Amino acid sequence: MSLMERQALDLSLLLSKAGDLADALMRSVEVADYVYWKHEMELDPEALKMKMRLARAKERFEECERFGHFHPNYHEALDAVRTVEAESEQVESIREYKRAEKALDDLLYDVSVTIAHSISPSVKVPSNDPFPKSGGGCDSCGSGGSCSSCG
Numbered sequence: 001m002s003l004m005e006r007q008a009l010d011l012s013l014l015l016s017k018a019g020d021l022a023d024a025l026m027r028s029v030e031v032a033d034y035v036y037w038k039h040e041m042e043l044d045p046e047a048l049k050m051k052m053r054l055a056r057a058k059e060r061f062e063e064c065e066r067f068g069h070f071h072p073n074y075h076e077a078l079d080a081v082r083t084v085e086a087e088s089e090q091v092e093s094i095r096e097y098k099r100a101e102k103a104l105d106d107l108l109y110d111v112s113v114t115i116a117h118s119i120s121p122s123v124k125v126p127s128n129d130p131f132p133k134s135g136g137g138c139d140s141c142g143s144g145g146s147c148s149s150c151g
Contacts, residue, residue, distance in 0.1 A: 021111070030107045034100040041093040050088040057081045105129075 041047045061077040116123035
């Protein structure tokens with residue numbers, strides 16, 4: 001078997017396994033929960049009103065933001081966005097959608113870490129979390145290289 005044939009076979013196997021993984025993820029509780037609450041939120045009249053209120057508040061803030069915090073209404077507009085965001089958390093469909101979205105994001109991150117670290121512990125994995133989990137060991141410093149905790 002030539003090198004090209006072996007590489008094609010390896011890629012074919014890899015794509016097949018990736019498809020199996022995608023199918024397993026699609027059957028997960030996290031995906032089902034996410035899809036359910038996304039649908040509920042899209043049909044919820046209260047959630048739709050909140051979405052419109054938030055869009056208006058963000059638009060107003062963006063107008064002020066062009067001039068920075070020196071704009072006379074900057075802080076008022078920012079507070080309005082924060083208030084609407086806080087009020088939106090009181091709507092069940094929005095709150096549950098955000099919870100389900102985070103659970104799905106965590107699952108996808110964990111799968112990505114597992115795949116990346118099976119190659120090498122120094123492979124970096126992007127995360128939506130501003131404070132990503134640290135698995136300890138040599139990735140605890142976040143540099144992917146040697147640090148004082150890597151020994």
